[in-house]
Structure formats: structure tokens, C-alpha cells
Amino acid sequence: MSPYDLLPRFKAQYDANNQEFSISGVVRPQAIDELGPSIALLRDAIGHVRGVLYVNVRRLTQMNNAAFHSFSRIIIDACRARPDLKFVVITSSVVGWTSRKFGRLSAIEPNITVEEYDTEFYPGQGFLEEGGFVPILRTQTKLTWRHERAILPRHGMRSGIVMADICCGIGDFAVLAQKEFQPSRIVALDHSISSLNYARRVMREFDIRGIEYTYGDASEMLLDEAQFDLVTCRHSLQIFNRPELILKELYRICKPGGRVYITNEKNSHCLGEPRAESIRWTYNEVAKLFGHFEMDVELGPKSRRYLIEAGFEDIRVETFMVTNLDGDPQDFADVIAAWADVYAGEMATRRGDGPEFVARFRQGFEDHIFAALHPKGYTGWPIWVASGRRPQ
Amino acid sequence: MGPVHHDLAGEPIFEPMIQIDMEIKAFVSAWKHCDYVSTYVARMISQNRSDSVHHSNLFSSAFNELLEVAFRTRHADGELACRVSRHGATDRIELTFPCVPEERQFYEEAVSQFAGMEARERYLNSVSGDLAPSREVVLLELAVDYNATLWIDDADGDAIKLVVDLPLEGLQH
Known part of the structure; x- marks a missing residue:
């Protein structure tokens, strides 16, 4: 096993207080099964939130299309099943592809909005x-x-x-x-x-x-x-x-x-x-x-x-x-x-x-x-x- | 950015940057090879871009998708060749890999349909409707999100050469 295999490649977590699901790191699975626990966590979060679920991808360095489709489908399906629920995807202008790729989602479902986070992070800067x-x-x-x-x-x-x-x-x-x-x-x-x-x-x-x-x-x-x-x-x-x-x-x-x-x-x-x-x-x-x-x-x-x-x-x-x-x-x-x-x-x-x-x-x-x-x-x-x- | 060159016919001359060749058997023996190769090549070719870190991140993202397409070839023998060259703000990836005739026909048809607003609509339909992205949609995404131009070039034997021009320098901040 190379040191590469030992590195955690990505991490998903849910913060119930802020109703925020975040995923970070490099997400390049061969099969969607590899994402099982993360997808279950997102589904569970959707099941528990009211109003808005924040999806934080600011520290998502890479995500292949297979993973993007998988997560996107869950969010899009949730929009259709629960019109009361809104999703705010928080991207970073630093990671060039995230705003472009996730930005497409708002064209599919109006209840999904995409925001770049960085500027508000430093109030006086x-x-x-x-x-x-x-x-x-x-x-x-x-x-x-x-x-x-x-x-x-x-x-x-x-x-x-x-x-x-x-x-x-x-x-x-x-x-x-x-x-x-x-x-x-x-x-x-x-x-x-x-x-x-x-x-x-x-x-x-x-x-x-x-x-x-x-x-x-x-x-x-x-x-x-x-x-x-x-x-x-x-x-x-x-x-x-x-x-x-x-x-x-x-x-x-x-x-x-x-x-x-x-x-x-x-x-x-x-x-x-x-x-x-x-x-x-x-x-x-x-x-x-x-x-x-x-x-x-x-x-x-x-x-x-x-x-x-x-x-x-x-x-x-x-x-x-x-x-x-x-x-x-x-x-x-x-x-x-x-x-x-x-x-x-x-x-x-x-x-x-x-x-x-x-x-x-x-x-x-x-x-x-x-x-x-x-x-x-x-x-x-x-x-x-x-x-x-x-x-x- | 260095000077850009054109040949006598006015076609831009792409200067070679890096090439990686490996047996397709070796390549498909581990999925992480896509990540390894895309990350390594992205770092190597991005050093003299105006923002090397961002260029590398974008390039790796696009190149990895191409390698994942090649990974799924149904042809078990032959060579994978990844060649990257540059003309001004555009980086060209030439990915040659063995494929069966049906796959070749599929890629030719897929690439011929990438154009304008229709491509964007087809991509959005796939994201909203398909359980997983097809190989066509993976290529389509390069055109939609990275302003890539894609086509098929001649290759020897049972191989196909996917050529992708990525104007990533223009996508920088």
C-alpha cells in the first residue's frame, strides 16, 4: 500500500445546528458505492432539515462527474419531493470549477441557489x-x-x-x-x-x-x-x-x-x-x-x-x-x-x-x-x- | 505566456509539453491511475501559467474525466498515450487509447453533436435525469464547463485519439 492509499481523500459531515452538509477533499470514486456513507449522510440531513439546507463545497478540491451526478440527483430529487425546502450551495471562488459546475444546478431547480463564500468571510478585509x-x-x-x-x-x-x-x-x-x-x-x-x-x-x-x-x-x-x-x-x-x-x-x-x-x-x-x-x-x-x-x-x-x-x-x-x-x-x-x-x-x-x-x-x-x-x-x-x- | 507560433498555412503550432505512455493493461489495473496521472500532468504543465495552482486544479479536473473515459474502454490490449501541447492560452490534450469499433463509432457520433446551447441543454437534462453520467455526458461537460473543443483524430489500429483543446488560461480569475 502506498502512502497515497493511506491519505483520507475526502470527508463529509453534517452540522445540525447550522443545517449544513459539507464535503471536502478529492472525490473521484470509480463506483458510486464508494460514496455510500456520504450519500446516506446527505439523505439523512435532508430528512431532518426545515427551510434551508446549506451544502458547503468550499473545500472540495476535486469531484468527478460520477460523484457530482450522484450528489446532484439527491438534491434535485429532494427539491421535487419537498418544494418547501431550499438548498444553498456554498462554493469558493478559489476552487475554479466548483462555481461553474454547481452553478448549473440553479438552472435546473429554482430552489437551489449557489453562492461564492469568500468575500463575506472576512468582514473588514x-x-x-x-x-x-x-x-x-x-x-x-x-x-x-x-x-x-x-x-x-x-x-x-x-x-x-x-x-x-x-x-x-x-x-x-x-x-x-x-x-x-x-x-x-x-x-x-x-x-x-x-x-x-x-x-x-x-x-x-x-x-x-x-x-x-x-x-x-x-x-x-x-x-x-x-x-x-x-x-x-x-x-x-x-x-x-x-x-x-x-x-x-x-x-x-x-x-x-x-x-x-x-x-x-x-x-x-x-x-x-x-x-x-x-x-x-x-x-x-x-x-x-x-x-x-x-x-x-x-x-x-x-x-x-x-x-x-x-x-x-x-x-x-x-x-x-x-x-x-x-x-x-x-x-x-x-x-x-x-x-x-x-x-x-x-x-x-x-x-x-x-x-x-x-x-x-x-x-x-x-x-x-x-x-x-x-x-x-x-x-x-x-x-x-x-x-x-x-x-x- | 510565451510567444505563439503559426505554421505556413496559418494553423497554430502547438508546442509539446509532456507525454505519458503506458500499457492499457497497466493503466486499467487501478482506478487511482486516473487521479495520479491527471494530478501529475496538471502540476507539470501549469508551472508557467499566470496562476499555476488554479490552472493545475482546473486542468486536473478536466483531464481526469478524459482518463476516466479511457479507463472504461472495452479493448484489453494496446497502449494509452497522453500528450499535452500548448499554443498560447490553449492547452491541447491528445489521448490515444485502444477501443473496439462500436466504441469508436459512439465517440465519433457523440463528439459531432457538441455545439452551442443544445449541448448545455443536453448536459442539464442529464444532470437532472440520469442516475449516472454516460461517457458522452462526461465529454459534453468539458465543452459546457471548460469551453473545451473536442474532436476525433486518426489513430493507428484499434485505437482512437480524442483531442481536446482547453482554453483554461481564459477561465482564470
């Missing part, structure tokens, strides 16, 4: 994925790279490794890592199509090789398990409402003995002189604002706990402070200006903040910029770096 945040990310990477290029080798970065950069954004970190450390292969994944298009354009224009940009959901990636020596995920756990799900996936794709490297902030610790009080107040409010959208930009110091709880060993944690003295102070000021645009702009508006609050909130950013550009000023933005080794 819309602010950060499309549009306004791209300039922030570019300048941020420029500032943090000065530090990280020295830090990364202490966390498993070296030439020739196979690495993944999850939540790669516009891909600038992957490009810098490629140039500096020459890993043999980089897979860079993100959930923003516009960011990936930008990254691919940069790669084409500058004839960069060795980076594969891929669209994906960090909490359920199509990437195979145990294939990367180093998995990086920067400034991202803090903007997911369930970071433990992402860490589970980072662990899964990391080779045993390889490392997962994460960076996160503690926004309330951003500082500046002069005008320290105003700056402190505003960054405390930043943390609360993100909290409102279920994002924890105070996550930095919690990194060690998250890594331990995800099963990593040999945890290494360090911090660095990006300051206005790192190169051109204008770069630091530009980052703050970009933060102000999004935080005191769209995010505050979306939360329903009044003009008085927004004015004070914005003032703190302006004071931070003032401090950054002041000839005697000092401003800081602290970052927590942490990595853990996947046990052998």
Missing part, C-alpha cells in the same frame, strides 16, 4: 484588499525591508529553499526576497485579484522569474501540504477575524522541520515626539476601529501564543521599530498619510463616526506626520516578528 491600501503596502514594505532583510536569516530564510508568501499583496516582499536570498521557488498567494494583477505586471515588466502568483484564500489553500521550507505571512493575521484558521493552513503547507514566519503590529504602540499625547490617543483609537471590523491590529505580542497553540516548536520572537530615521523621513510620513486616508476616511465613515471624532482622530495622524518631519522629531512604528518550526 474589503478596505484592505482593493483600492486604497495598495500605496500603503508598497511604502510599508520599503520601510520594513531594511529590517527584515537582516532578520529573515534567523528565521529560516536562505538561498535555494522553497518558500511561500501567503497574503502576498502586491508581491513586493516576494520580489525583494527573490533578489536578496534567491530561493529556488516562491509561491505567492493572495485573495486580491487587483493586487495579483499588479504583481504579475511587475514580474513581466522586470523579467522576474521564479515567483508564481496564485489567487487563493489563506484559510483554505489549494496548495499541497508539507511542501515549503519557509512560509511567510506578513501583516496579515491581524486583519483576519480568525487568525488561528490561517495558522493551521500555514502549518499544513510547511514541511516538517520548516518554519512559518509571521509579522504583526501593535498599533496602539505607535509613538512620536513631539505631540506624543495626540498621537497616542489616535493610535489607541485605531486599535478600537479595527476591532469594530473584527481585526486585531494589537496582535503582535500575541504571536508567540498563537504559534504555540498552532503546534509549532522552537518559537523565536523579536521586534523592530520602523522609525523616521530609517532613510527618508518623508517615506514614514507617506505611510502615515495613507493610513489617515483609509482609517479616518472610509473606515471611520463606515463605522458611523461623527465629524468631531474624525477631526480629532485625523489630528493624531497629522501630528505623527509633523513629528516624523520635525528636525528634532522621532516617530516609531513597532513590528513583532515571530516564527515557529513545524515538528518533524
Whole structure:
């Protein structure tokens, strides 16, 4: 028996509380008999639900036509036998074929609807994925790279490794890592199509090789398990409402003995002189604002706990402070200006903040910029770096 | 994506990517060979696509269906040959496998009927009505869900060559 035979190929389960039948993995049976228990589970679920049955195929990597027909027939027959029952099939835009294939079912039975799930999974991420945040990310990477290029080798970065950069954004970190450390292969994944298009354009224009940009959901990636020596995920756990799900996936794709490297902030610790009080107040409010959208930009110091709880060993944690003295102070000021645009702009508006609050909130950013550009000023933005080794 | 080439007659030239040959007896000895071969080939040929992981997932999905069709051949001897080539955004699968004359006629008739809205209707009728998909419906699904173009080419002896053009790069996000 090969290791292949030992791997569970698919899993079906029913969650009665949520009236959700889910099936995941690779479902390619030769005969329908192989699906017996899963089909029985679906039939049983249909027999017990009232109103809506959710059919979750978000993590269904593959399903052959034989299996698709079999499951579809049960759902279609149930629609005909019980017109009171509705089915909502939840697909993922990440798994390309599922929306196309399952989408056909709604043309057969109007009581079947098909929804792509990903965008609603991360309540606040819309602010950060499309549009306004791209300039922030570019300048941020420029500032943090000065530090990280020295830090990364202490966390498993070296030439020739196979690495993944999850939540790669516009891909600038992957490009810098490629140039500096020459890993043999980089897979860079993100959930923003516009960011990936930008990254691919940069790669084409500058004839960069060795980076594969891929669209994906960090909490359920199509990437195979145990294939990367180093998995990086920067400034991202803090903007997911369930970071433990992402860490589970980072662990899964990391080779045993390889490392997962994460960076996160503690926004309330951003500082500046002069005008320290105003700056402190505003960054405390930043943390609360993100909290409102279920994002924890105070996550930095919690990194060690998250890594331990995800099963990593040999945890290494360090911090660095990006300051206005790192190169051109204008770069630091530009980052703050970009933060102000999004935080005191769209995010505050979306939360329903009044003009008085927004004015004070914005003032703190302006004071931070003032401090950054002041000839005697000092401003800081602290970052927590942490990595853990996947046990052998 | 690399440059695309055409021959003197203006026909696109498909550059070979990978070929896997095996005895049909060996292939049909285990069902999981369909999954093995489709997954392996998909990974190999998707590396330089704009989104390698997604291309690989889509390609494996389509190619596995073709291999499952070949797996069910009633002819017990001969070779299975899987050849993948590329022209721009399109990947071409040429799957040659032994089959009996009745099967050959069946495939020729099936493939000749794949066109337009009618194909979609026939596919939906099958999903809503049939207990299991026929081999025709499996091929039809490639046309409906993957915008594939299918035809039969000449092959030696008791073999059939199914040719499928998959424009998967155009189906990416």
C-alpha cells in the first residue's frame, strides 16, 4: 500500500445546528458505492432539515462527474419531493470549477441557489484588499525591508529553499526576497485579484522569474501540504477575524522541520515626539476601529501564543521599530498619510463616526506626520516578528 | 505566456509539453491511475501559467474525466498515450487509447453533436435525469464547463485519439 492509499481523500459531515452538509477533499470514486456513507449522510440531513439546507463545497478540491451526478440527483430529487425546502450551495471562488459546475444546478431547480463564500468571510478585509491600501503596502514594505532583510536569516530564510508568501499583496516582499536570498521557488498567494494583477505586471515588466502568483484564500489553500521550507505571512493575521484558521493552513503547507514566519503590529504602540499625547490617543483609537471590523491590529505580542497553540516548536520572537530615521523621513510620513486616508476616511465613515471624532482622530495622524518631519522629531512604528518550526 | 507560433498555412503550432505512455493493461489495473496521472500532468504543465495552482486544479479536473473515459474502454490490449501541447492560452490534450469499433463509432457520433446551447441543454437534462453520467455526458461537460473543443483524430489500429483543446488560461480569475 502506498502512502497515497493511506491519505483520507475526502470527508463529509453534517452540522445540525447550522443545517449544513459539507464535503471536502478529492472525490473521484470509480463506483458510486464508494460514496455510500456520504450519500446516506446527505439523505439523512435532508430528512431532518426545515427551510434551508446549506451544502458547503468550499473545500472540495476535486469531484468527478460520477460523484457530482450522484450528489446532484439527491438534491434535485429532494427539491421535487419537498418544494418547501431550499438548498444553498456554498462554493469558493478559489476552487475554479466548483462555481461553474454547481452553478448549473440553479438552472435546473429554482430552489437551489449557489453562492461564492469568500468575500463575506472576512468582514473588514474589503478596505484592505482593493483600492486604497495598495500605496500603503508598497511604502510599508520599503520601510520594513531594511529590517527584515537582516532578520529573515534567523528565521529560516536562505538561498535555494522553497518558500511561500501567503497574503502576498502586491508581491513586493516576494520580489525583494527573490533578489536578496534567491530561493529556488516562491509561491505567492493572495485573495486580491487587483493586487495579483499588479504583481504579475511587475514580474513581466522586470523579467522576474521564479515567483508564481496564485489567487487563493489563506484559510483554505489549494496548495499541497508539507511542501515549503519557509512560509511567510506578513501583516496579515491581524486583519483576519480568525487568525488561528490561517495558522493551521500555514502549518499544513510547511514541511516538517520548516518554519512559518509571521509579522504583526501593535498599533496602539505607535509613538512620536513631539505631540506624543495626540498621537497616542489616535493610535489607541485605531486599535478600537479595527476591532469594530473584527481585526486585531494589537496582535503582535500575541504571536508567540498563537504559534504555540498552532503546534509549532522552537518559537523565536523579536521586534523592530520602523522609525523616521530609517532613510527618508518623508517615506514614514507617506505611510502615515495613507493610513489617515483609509482609517479616518472610509473606515471611520463606515463605522458611523461623527465629524468631531474624525477631526480629532485625523489630528493624531497629522501630528505623527509633523513629528516624523520635525528636525528634532522621532516617530516609531513597532513590528513583532515571530516564527515557529513545524515538528518533524 | 510565451510567444505563439503559426505554421505556413496559418494553423497554430502547438508546442509539446509532456507525454505519458503506458500499457492499457497497466493503466486499467487501478482506478487511482486516473487521479495520479491527471494530478501529475496538471502540476507539470501549469508551472508557467499566470496562476499555476488554479490552472493545475482546473486542468486536473478536466483531464481526469478524459482518463476516466479511457479507463472504461472495452479493448484489453494496446497502449494509452497522453500528450499535452500548448499554443498560447490553449492547452491541447491528445489521448490515444485502444477501443473496439462500436466504441469508436459512439465517440465519433457523440463528439459531432457538441455545439452551442443544445449541448448545455443536453448536459442539464442529464444532470437532472440520469442516475449516472454516460461517457458522452462526461465529454459534453468539458465543452459546457471548460469551453473545451473536442474532436476525433486518426489513430493507428484499434485505437482512437480524442483531442481536446482547453482554453483554461481564459477561465482564470
